[in-house]
Amino acid sequence: MNQAVILAGGHGKRMKADIPKPMLEILDVPMLGWVIRACENAEISNLCVITGYKAEHIEHYLNGKYETALQSERLGTGHAVMQAEKFLSKDTEGNTLILCGDAPFMDAETISNALELHTAQNNSVTVITAELDNPYGYGRIIRSETDGIAEIVEEKDASSAQKRIKEVNSGAYWFRTADLIELLSKLTPQNAQGEYYLTDTISIALSEGKRAGVYLTDNQDVILGANTRKDLLMLRENARQKVLMKHMENGVDFVCTDGVIIGTDVEIEAATVIQPGTILKGRTKIGSHCKIGPNCLIDNTVIGQHCKLNSVQAYDSVIEDNVKIGPFVHIRPNSHIKSGVKIGDFVEVKNSVVGEQTSIAHLTYVGDSDVGKKVNFGCGTVTVNYDGISKERCVIGDSCFIGCNTNLIAPVTLGNGVYTAAGSTITKDVPDYALAVERGQLKVKEGYSLRKLKTKLFPEKDKDRNNK
Ligand code: UD1
Ligand code: CA
Numbered sequence: 075m076n077q078a079v080i081l082a083g084g085h086g087k088r089m090k091a092d093i094p095k096p097m098l099e100i101l102d103v104p105m106l107g108w109v110i111r112a113c114e115n116a117e118i119s120n121l122c123v124i125t126g127y128k129a130e131h132i133e134h135y136l137n138g139k140y141e142t143a144l145q146s147e148r149l150g151t152g153h154a155v156m157q158a159e160k161f162l163s164k165d166t167e168g169n170t171l172i173l174c175g176d177a178p179f180m181d182a183e184t185i186s187n188a189l190e191l192h193t194a195q196n197n198s199v200t201v202i203t204a205e206l207d208n209p210y211g212y213g214r215i216i217r218s219e220t221d222g223i224a225e226i227v228e229e230k231d232a233s234s235a236q237k238r239i240k241e242v243n244s245g246a247y248w249f250r251t252a253d254l255i256e257l258l259s260k261l262t263p264q265n266a267q268g269e270y271y272l273t274d275t276i277s278i279a280l281s282e283g284k285r286a287g288v289y290l291t292d293n294q295d296v297i298l299g300a301n302t303r304k305d306l307l308m309l310r311e312n313a314r315q316k317v318l319m320k321h322m323e324n325g326v327d328f329v330c331t332d333g334v335i336i337g338t339d340v341e342i343e344a345a346t347v348i349q350p351g352t353i354l355k356g357r358t359k360i361g362s363h364c365k366i367g368p369n370c371l372i373d374n375t376v377i378g379q380h381c382k383l384n385s386v387q388a389y390d391s392v393i394e395d396n397v398k399i400g401p402f403v404h405i406r407p408n409s410h411i412k413s414g415v416k417i418g419d420f421v422e423v424k425n426s427v428v429g430e431q432t433s434i435a436h437l438t439y440v441g442d443s444d445v446g447k448k449v450n451f452g453c454g455t456v457t458v459n460y461d462g463i464s465k466e467r468c469v470i471g472d473s474c475f476i477g478c479n480t481n482l483i484a485p486v487t488l489g490n491g492v493y494t495a496a497g498s499t500i501t502k503d504v505p506d507y508a509l510a511v512e513r514g515q516l517k518v519k520e521g522y523s524l525r526k527l528k529t530k531l532f533p534e535k536d537k538d539r540n541n542k
Contacts (some may be wrong), residue, residue: 075121075165075167075168075465076118076120076168076169076170076171076189076197077118077120077121077122077161077165077168077169077170077171077251077332077344078118078120078121078122078123078170078171078173079121079122079123079124079155079158079162079170079171079172079173080096080106080109080110080122080123080124080172080173080174080175081124081151081154081172081173081174081175081245082095082123082125082175082176082379083124083125083126083127083145083148084126084127084148084153084175084176085126085148085170086097086098086122086176088301088302088303089300089302089306090210090303091299092128093108093124093128093131094126094127094129094131094132094175094255095127095175095176095300096109096132096175096176096494097131097132097135097308097453098243098300098490099308100190100306100309100313100353101310101313101314101317101335101337101338102337102338102356103337103338104135105175105176105177105300105309105339106123106132106135106175106296107135107179108179108180108498109173109174109175109177109180109405110140110174110179111220112180112181112182112185113171113173113182113185115181115182115185116182116185116186116189116373118171118185120165121140121141122140122141122143122161123136123141123143123175123185123374124142124143124144124145124146124155124157124158124293125142125145126144126145126146127144127148127156129142129176131321132179133181134395135218139151140369141161142156143157143160143161144157145157147272147277149169149269149270149273149436150263150267150269150270150271150272151188151245151270151271151273151442152258152261152269152271152272152273152274152275153261153269153270153271153501154272155254155258155272156258156261156270157223159258159403160254162251162254162255163255163292165251165328166251166252166255167249167251167252168251169189169192169193169248169249169250169251170248170254170324171185171189171248171249172245172246172249172253172272173245174244174245174246174299176299176300177179177244177296177297177298177299177300178227178244178309178313179296179298179309179312179313179535180202180244180246180296181293181296183288183293184202184246184291185246185295187289187291187389188200188202188246188289188291189248191287191289191374192248192289193469194284194413195247195285195287195355196515197250197284197286197287198249198250198253198284198285198286199247199248199249199250199253199257199275199276199284199287200247200248200249200286200288200289201215201223201226201243201244201246201255201286201287201288201289202244202247202248202278202289202291202296202323203215203240203243203288203289203290203291203295204242204244204293204294204295204297205240205241205242205290205294206221206240206242206294207240207242207243209237209239209240210229211229211301212228212229212243212277212297212397212524213226213227213228213229213235213242213245213273214216214226214229214232214236214239214241214242214243214528215239215241215242215243215245215257215285215288216236216239217241218280220295222287222288223276223286223287223288224276224277224280225273225274225277225280226243226271226273226274226276226277226278227272227495228265228266228267228271228345228375229342230265230266230267231266232248232264233303236516238292240243241275241290241378241441241501242297243296243341244291244296245280245297246249246296247272251498253279253284253493254275256328257275257278258275260278261274261275262274262444263363268353270343271403275338275483290488295312298404301425308456313338314335314336315333317337317338317340317460318334318336321336321342321348321539323345323417324342324343324344324347325344325345326342326343326344326346326347326510327345327346327347327348328347328359328369328454329347329348329349329350329460330349330350330518331348331350332350332351333351333352333353333369334348334350334351334352334367335354336348336353336354336434337351337355337356337358339355339356339357339358340354340355340356340357340359340360341358341359341360342354342359342360342488343360343362343379344362345362345363346360346361346362346365346366347364347365347366347367347493348366349365349367349368349369350367350368350369351367351368351369351370352357352366352369352370352371352372352534353370353371353372354366354370354372354455355371355372355373355374356373356374356376358372358373358374358375358376359377360372360377360381361377361378361379361380361381361395362379362380363378363379364379364380364383365381365382365384366381366383367384367386368393369384369385370384370385370386370387370388370400371387372386372387372388373388373389373390374389374390374391375388375389375390375391375392375405376391376392376393376458377397378392378393378394378395378396378397379395379396379522380395380396381393381395381396381397381398381399381511382397382398382399382400382443382525383397383398383399383400384399384400384401385400385401385402385403386399386400386401386403386404386405387403387404387405388404388405388406389405389406390407390408391405391406391407391408391409391410391411392409392410392411393405394410394411394412394413394415395414395490396413396414396415396417397411397412397413397414397415397416397417398416398417399411399415399416399417400418400419400479401419402419402420403417403418403419403420403421404421404422404423405422405423406422406423406425406441407422407424407425408423408424409423409425409426409427409428409485410424410426410427410428410526411423411478412427412428412430412432412442413429413430413431413454414434415428415429415430415432415433415434415435416432416433416434417433417435418434418435418481419435419436419437420437420438421435421436421437421439421440422440422441423440423441424439424440424441424442425441426440426441426442426443426444426445426457427443427444427445428440428445428446428470428503429445429446429447429449430448431447431448431453432445432446432448432449432450433449433450433451434451434455435451435453436453436454436455437454438451438453438454438455439455439457440455440457440473441457441459441460441465442457442459442465442466442467442468442484443457443459443467443468443469443470443482443484444467444469445467445470446464446470446471446472446473446474446490447472447473448472448473449470449473449475449476450474450475450476451476452475452477452478452479452496453477453479454478455478455480455481455482456475456480456481456482457482457484458481458483458484459484466484466485467473467484467485467494468482468484468485468486468487468488469486470482470485470487470488470492471487471488471489471490471491471492471506472490472491473490473491474488474490474491474492474493475492475493475496475538476494476496477493477494477495477496477498478496478497479496479498480494480495480496480497480498480499481498481499481500482500483493483499483500483501486501486502486503486504487504488500488503488504488510489503489504489505489506489507490506490507490510490512491506492504492505492506492507492508492509493508493509493510494509494510494511495509495510495511495512497513498510498513499509500512502514
């Protein structure tokens with residue numbers, strides 16, 4: 075069977091990161107996730123990830139889905155693959171793909187085409203290469219007289235003539251598994267860095283009469299890796315632009331793409347406009363004719379058609395059609411906002427259903443609530459869902475009118491068509507079409523403030539009066 079080993083033991087010292095380098099994210103997926111996805115898309119599901127620096131982060135991310143092997147000392151790429159020996163020995167019949175966990179743009183097409191060439195040429199090893207204008211830092215491909223490969227020379231070991239070679243090693247290879255195991259046992263650390271170079275397997279294979287080949291790709295992106303934060307930003311920009319292009323091809327409209335970051339799994343229908351400062355993440359889906367932004371953060375949320383969201387943060391929720399939200403609204407997880415709802419400024423909704431055409435215009439908290447259709451929330455309504463120990467639900471029927479500054483103390487149920495008077499604190503269920511009013515009696519003390527002001531403005535007079 076064909077399988078893959080992904081090298082992810084690196085630290086990325088130059089990044090000054092405190093997580094493994096392959097765990098740094100491009101859009102909303104770690105670089106390692108991109109590489110795994112390329113394997114999955116190429117239908118390679120038997121994977122072993124080599125971990126090293128802070129391995130627990132990678133273990134946590136993989137969550138038992140794929141095998142790992144720990145490289146406890148960083149002695150080079152060859153040494154890293156040696157750690158997968160157990161994994162490799164389980165099935166020595168097929169081929170093994172080696173990939174770098176920090177080169178996120180390797181793709182399924184390149185992987186599959188390289189395998190095709192590898193098997194057609196009956197190679198022991200096939201190196202994936204590309205030609206770069208600036209090959210600095212990469213291993214150079216030294217061609218043989220017959221235009222095959224002779225060896226790979228690392229930057230630090232290269233002569234100045236070799237440094238001028240533009241064809242470089244991507245760090246990705248197909249090996250016949252049985253040959254890989256044998257070649258690994260022959261590696262030695264005799265080089266400028268004192269490391270076990272995986273690249274040395276090429277010259278060793280050739281010296282033993284085995285076949286080594288090259289798959290030269292014209293997709294230079296598959297080579298790109300990140301050694302510095304600057305490289306990382308460039309990879310992110312590269313990925314961001316590709317995603318934006320895909321959406322434009324699908325008919326999504328961008329006014330200006332400043333600050334617009336869209337995750338790889340986001341789906342948007344045609345004729346929707348995305349405005350600046352908008353970040354779309356996770357499995358977010360947006361229907362057609364929406365206007366999203368400026369300044370929205372939408373994570374894992376499904377939005378229908380003809381919605382307008384301005385300065386909204388929404389997480390793990392569903393928003394139906396013709397909904398208008400914002401500015402400055404927080405839709406927290408597990409909310410279901412139904413069609414035609416209007417939500418205005420400084421409103422928070424959490425774990426609630428908001429029925430069709432309900433309006434929550436300003437300064438309101440709706441948490442753990444089931445709200446009916448055509449309800450009108452007055453300014454400053456609070457569903458008081460937490461008593462310090464447990465959370466309870468509020469149920470609000472259709473066509474209720476909630477007066478300004480109402481507190482609804484959960485658990486509480488309002489029937490259909492209920493009115494609550496402004497400033498009321500509702501602690502008991504209210505039946506259909508009733509008014510609930512809870513207020514202290516208003517007292518009016520005439521002349522009170524005038525007397526108070528006089529004592530403040532004319533304290534002397536006051537003293538005189540007292541002395542008399
Ligand atoms: C390697 C190749 C070089 C190629 C380049 C492509 C060697 C000797 N050189 O160089 O020809 O052009 O990749 O990017 O293989 N890793 C470990 N354990 C180690 C060392 C590395 O897991 O002990 C992992 C790293 O996390 C990384 C990958 O292997 O994912 C490549 O390692 P890196 O140090 O970046 O190799 P380069 O020197 O860049
Ligand atoms: Ca590298």
